[in-house]
Amino acid sequence: MPALTDDGVGRRIAYYRSVIRPKMTQQQLADAACVALGTVRKIERGERGVTDATLEAIADALGVDPARLRSDRGAAHTRVRAALPALSAAIATYDLPDDGPVRPLRDLRTEVAEAARWRLAAQYTRIVRSLPGLLVELARAFHDAPAEDRAESAGLLVKAYRSADAVAYKFGAQDLSARLVDLMRWAAPEAGDPTLAASVAYVRTETFFAARAHAAGLRALEQALDAAPAPVGASAIAARGALHMRAAVIAGRAHDSAAATSHLDDAREMADQVPEGVYCGTAFGPDSVRTHEVSVAVSLGDVHVGRALDIAREWKPPEGMPAERRSGFYIELARAQLWTGLPDDAFASLKVARHIAPQHTREHPWVREDAAKLRRLKRADAETLTHFAEWCAAT
Structure with a gap:
């Protein structure tokens, strides 16, 4: 990526960092933008240029349009939206990928895990920058994998597709999101991991949300619960609990208060058995269930909305919770x-x-x-x- 010369960019970053509410320290900005503290300091002092990618990450962390930080103040454009066709192209040949190099599984595993962290942190610009090439390489790895590596290769594909889907769904590319969900459902059986299959069923609910087919989505989740692994061990408990959380929300959207309450109760029971954490790519635990209580109350509407306010008066999502889920709590609130x-x-x-x-x-x-x-x-x-x-x- 080309680096912008300073030309006042550093001064503007320092200005927005120090005047926004709440104000941010340089360390907080560095953490939110996923860049080094020394990089922020040098940029603000005008001692180094800033690439487009870094500028966008900083602008997102500050909550301002990148154009406000650029010297030309030109019209803003969304790099994420511009990159969606590349994601689409990357999955077009999922079954017949072009020939090319394939790194060892340990390297691919690291990149897939990093993309998952970006997804949970809502760092979508970073995802679209790295995922197209990674998806093609993972497809090669899967189709060329020896028998002993095939299951892990399939699992990595599913997880990478999920990170790509997060971008497509959040940015309104519903057709691309549905295609990615279908690919997750295609690859998951090859992984031979029931908890991974449960996580795919969790993600699939997006297609029902998008179509406003809430009753059908609830049926699909209840079928997934029937097929979910027995709740033995933290991962299996969390997988089942996450499905109950999701079912509670979509039941709320279907205005089925009895089903929403029942699934929320089941999710709470599961959450009491495991610590808050990320299990197979999904945050689950007592705090996650609490955030879903707010979501269910808002989904049901009417007399239930007061419950969301009651929860917010006595509880706030802790900072350790993934950023995407924490922000979702305040959007619902x-x-x-x-x-x-x-x-x-x-x-x-x-x-x-x-x-x-x-x-x-x-x-x-x-x-x-x-x-x-x-x-x-x-x-x-x-x-x-x-x-x-x-x-x-x-x-």
Whole structure:
């Protein structure tokens, strides 16, 4: 990637870092942007240039459009959206990949794990930069794998497809997302791992959310629960518990309060048996179930929304929870606050969500809808709200 000369970029980064609310230290900015602290310091002092990739990561961490940091202030463009065709091309030949080099499984394993960490941290720009080439290489590795490596190669494919799907789904590329889910379902049986199959069923629910086919999605999850491994050991318990969490939310969207409550109770029972953590690519544990309680309350709507506010008064997602899930909590909470006549609180929650995971927040359709409504209500500081609405492209 070409490096931008400083030309005031470092000063603008320092300005936005020091004036946004809440303010950020250089260390916090470095952590949020996944760059070295020394890099941030040198960029702000004008001692080094900054690549487009680093600038976008910093802009996302600051919650500002990259164009505000560039010297030319030109029209912004989304590199993630521009990269989606490359992802599509990478999976077009999943069954007949082009010839090419294949690294050892240990190297591929490391890259797939890194992509999964970026997914949980909502670092979508980083995913699309590395995934197209990795997906092609993983397809080669799978088709050329000796018998003893075939299962692991298939498992790595599934996990990489999941990271790619996170980008496609969050950025509204529903057809690409559905294709990636189908590929996960194709490769998962080759891996021979029941917990991985359960995680694919968890992800598949996205297609039902996108189609608003909530009752059908609930049936699919209940079938997946029937096929899930017995809850013996932390991974199997978490796999089953995550399916119950997902089923509770989609039952809420289907306005089936009895099923939502039942699945939430089952998820809570599973969560009490394992520590909070990431199991087979999905965060699960007591804190994750608590975030889903808010989601279920908002999905059910009406008299249930107050439950989301009750939870938020006594509990907040801990910093150790994946950024995507933490930001999702505040996005859901903002909707509940807006519905109950608390627009200022709703805007505060949206700003927290942006601070935690800018890319996830900016692309969330509820954020756009709620920011547009807040703008029409003319609540909060007009300039601040206007900047936020423009940032997330609210209409």
